[in-house]
Every structure is written in C-alpha cells, then in structure tokens.
Amino acid sequence: MYFIQNIDMSDAIKFRKMNGIEGKAPFLIGVAGGTASGKSTVCKRIMEKLGQVDMDQTQRQVVCISQDSFYRELTAAEIVKAGQGLFNFDHPNAFDEGLMERTLNDILAGKKCEVPVYDFKNHTTRKDETMTIYPADVVLFEGILVFFFPQIRNLFHMKLFVDTDSDTRLARRVPRDIIERGRDLEQVLNQYMNFVKPAFEEFCSPTKKFADVIIPRGADNTVAIDLIVQHIKDFLTNRQEEIIVETASNNSTPSHVRRAAINEGGQFKRPH
Numbered sequence: 001m002y003f004i005q006n007i008d009m010s011d012a013i014k015f016r017k018m019n020g021i022e023g024k025a026p027f028l029i030g031v032a033g034g035t036a037s038g039k040s041t042v043c044k045r046i047m048e049k050l051g052q053v054d055m056d057q058t059q060r061q062v063v064c065i066s067q068d069s070f071y072r073e074l075t076a077a078e079i080v081k082a083g084q085g086l087f088n089f090d091h092p093n094a095f096d097e098g099l100m101e102r103t104l105n106d107i108l109a110g111k112k113c114e115v116p117v118y119d120f121k122n123h124t125t126r127k128d129e130t131m132t133i134y135p136a137d138v139v140l141f142e143g144i145l146v147f148f149f150p151q152i153r154n155l156f157h158m159k160l161f162v163d164t165d166s167d168t169r170l171a172r173r174v175p176r177d178i179i180e181r182g183r184d185l186e187q188v189l190n191q192y193m194n195f196v197k198p199a200f201e202e203f204c205s206p207t208k209k210f211a212d213v214i215i216p217r218g219a220d221n222t223v224a225i226d227l228i229v230q231h232i233k234d235f236l237t238n239r240q241e242e243i244i245v246e247t248a249s250n251n252s253t254p255s256h257v258r259r260a261a262i263n264e265g266g267q268f269k270r271p272h
Ligand SMILES: Nc1ncnc2c1ncn2[C@@H]1O[C@H](COP(=O)(O)OP(=O)(O)O)[C@@H](O)[C@H]1O
Pocket: 033, 034, 035, 036, 037, 038, 039, 040, 041, 042, 172, 173, 176, 217, 218, 219, 220
C-alpha cells in the first residue's frame, strides 16, 4: 500500500504502455450486426461514455476501427459492376481477410498501424490517405462480418452483436446511402434485395450465435450499453491496478528513462 501511494499515476500508465507491447495485449472487442443496425453508433456511444471522443487520438485508451477499411481492391470489371449495383459487397469474398488478420494481430502486439480509409462513392480505398491507429488499452472492431472468419473471430476477447430489426435497418440504410454514399433510391433498393438481404441471412445473421452479448435495438438500448461500458471500466481499472503494482516492484527504472524509451518507430519499447 505504501508503494502504491507513492506512484505518479501518469508515469504508471506510460510504463504500462511501454510494457504493454511486450506484455499485455489490448482488450479486443468485436461488434457485428446487419447493415445500419447501429454498430458505429453503439461504438460511438461507448467511446462517449468513456470520455474518449474529444481526446487527442494519440492519447486515447479506447479506439474504434471499421471492417469497411478492409474491403479488397476491385478489378476494373468489378468496379464497373459495382457502379451498376451488381457487385456483392455483403459476401465474405469482398473483404481482404489476410490484411484484416495481420492488422488485428499487429494491434494485439501493441504496434502502431496504418488502416485504409474506404470511399463508398468510388468503391475503393483512398490512395492518398490512411488512418493511424495508436496503441490503446481497448480496441473496438465493428462490421457486418467480423465474426464470420474463424481466424479473426478467435482474436476477440469480447463479442457483441447489434440486433436491430430489418425494417428499421432498411429504413435507415436508404437515406444514409443516398445522402452519404452517393446512391439513388433504385440502386439502394436493388442492391438491398439482390445482395444485402440474402447475404445477411446467409453470412451475418448466423454469426449471432458467437456473440457474448446481443444488443437488441442498438444504440437505443442504453441499459445494455451501460453494462458494457461498466465492464470496460472494470477492465481498465484492473489493468491500472496491475500497472501500479508492477511499477512499484519495477521502480528501479527512473520515470524520465522510461519516458525516453518511447521510440520513434511508433512502438513503445522497454528501456535496455
Ligand atoms: N438508435 C438510432 N436511432 C435513430 N437512428 C439511428 C440509430 N442508430 C443508428 N441510427 C442511424 O442509422 C444509420 C446507420 O447507423 P450506423 O450506426 O452507421 O449503423 P452501422 O454501423 O451498423 O451500419 C445512421 O444514419 C445513424 O445515424
């Protein structure tokens, strides 16, 4: 107890970040659910309730990544089909599973990562832009098929499924795709009937059975979101307590040396 009271908390957290790379992986949470079920909104609410949204992204303890970043590059012929609403973006083959798995493994190893930014209007990733994901304690990974691929599913420490009824999802998807994703009404409805709905039934809905927590009604379900937030807070508190105890027993390394050990490669390393 004496040790704990004499430790500067901010130093302790930095030390855990340096240590965490070689020691503890971030807590990885998968958030699946049908299109427009509210996956992104649920993740946003979780981040808000944890006070993470207005924070500089290099300082965040909790970060969120979308599976949309991992749509694979299309061939010229596929891009033409996509423009006509004839490409199936809801099939598992539309994703770059390898890149997704490598990125999540890098995140679990505490590395800083560059994640593609997806452009729904052109059906491609932006060539000139990536999003930097800095090491964090908790990482949310959301998308329609995040539980479909066993190698990826098995990486999650906690699995959430956002379960919103399909009429509501369609009613949300139509205006979103027209306003934000550059589609017209006919395109959205054709794509929904030909690909989105059948693929949801074949590939997404069956993955609900893998979830630890099912969230009916998505972001409207404040009780479920509060329970999840409390679970994350407990995890962060336990981790901080471990840091304090470890820092106390490791106190031979002065704090200024530990801080200086944050190297330029974006990875935090233990001092030699
Ligand atoms: N509980 C809700 N009530 C009303 N609109 C919502 C709700 N949740 C999400 N939306 C809206 O529905 C659309 C899809 O939500 P989003 O969270 O992006 O879904 P997903 O990430 O599952 O595709 C967005 O325009 C969002 O603002």
